[in-house]
Amino acid sequence: MSLPQPDFGVLRKAQRGDERAFSIIVRAYQVPVFNYVLRLVGDRSLAEDLTQEIFLRVYQGLPRFSLRSKFTTWLFQVAKNRVLDEFRAVERRPRATVDLDDVPALEVLDAPFERVEAIDAVWRAVENLNVDLKSALLLRDVVGLSYTEIADSLEITLATVKWRIYKAREDVQLALAREGIYFYASSEQEPAAQPAPLL
Numbered sequence: 001m002s003l004p005q006p007d008f009g010v011l012r013k014a015q016r017g018d019e020r021a022f023s024i025i026v027r028a029y030q031v032p033v034f035n036y037v038l039r040l041v042g043d044r045s046l047a048e049d050l051t052q053e054i055f056l057r058v059y060q061g062l063p064r065f066s067l068r069s070k071f072t073t074w075l076f077q078v079a080k081n082r083v084l085d086e087f088r089a090v091e092r093r094p095r096a097t098v099d100l101d102d103v104p105a106l107e108v109l110d111a112p113f114e115r116v117e118a119i120d121a122v123w124r125a126v127e128n129l130n131v132d133l134k135s136a137l138l139l140r141d142v143v144g145l146s147y148t149e150i151a152d153s154l155e156i157t158l159a160t161v162k163w164r165i166y167k168a169r170e171d172v173q174l175a176l177a178r179e180g181i182y183f184y185a186s187s188e189q190e191p192a193a194q195p196a197p198l199l
Contacts, residue, residue, distance in 0.1 A: 002146050003032060003072045011071060015062050022062070026055050029072070032143045033079050039138050040083050042127055050086060054079045069152075076139060076153035087131065118181050125175035129168050136164035137172075 006014075006025050013021035033054055038047035057078050065074055126134060139150045151161045176182065 002149065003029070003144055005071050008067070011067070014059075015065065017063075022059055025058075025071075029075060030055070033075065036076070036079060036138050036143050037083060039123075039126065039142060040131065040134060041086065046086070050082055054082050057082060070149060072145065073149045073152040076143070076145065076149075077155065080135060080154060084131075118176075121176055121179050121181050122172065125172040126168075128175065129171055133164050133168035133171065136161055137168035140165050 006028060010021045010024050014025055030051060034047055034051045037050050037054070038044060041047055041050065054075075058075060061078065065071070126137065129137065135154060136150055139145045139153060140147070145153065147158055147161050147165075150165075151158045154161070156164075
């Protein structure tokens, strides 16, 4: 299911600097943007900061946004570029070490242990993908953009999008299989022959 585009009138008002109209846009898209960024960077606090910065960039760039383009495509281009800027900055910074004893445990209440374990394994496998595969997979299976919207957002060809999503799903399934976790394609409970959406 693809993300809906904002109301044209609201978008026009936001372009002219109407803060109330812009806040409507932020409310509509902040959760999908935050979820996308969080899964890319793996840090809730950083994802919150980056999401705020992304919407600041959107606000600043909105007067120049062409209404002939899809807003969601442009929004996720801005998000992708900000995350890539952050990755480049992190590479230049000295690395801090974290003691594993200081990392809080993830707690999920009222969920069967096997399900929690499987979901955790899926996200670990996604986290280990390279950024190109991860971006395409998250935009498709978490955000819900169409293949064409992903191609426009990531500024790559449609064929590349399809390959990256296929490869990402395949890599995730292989990582899960190494842990003894399988996702089934049919009611006969046979392992899927081709990578299926996992998220």
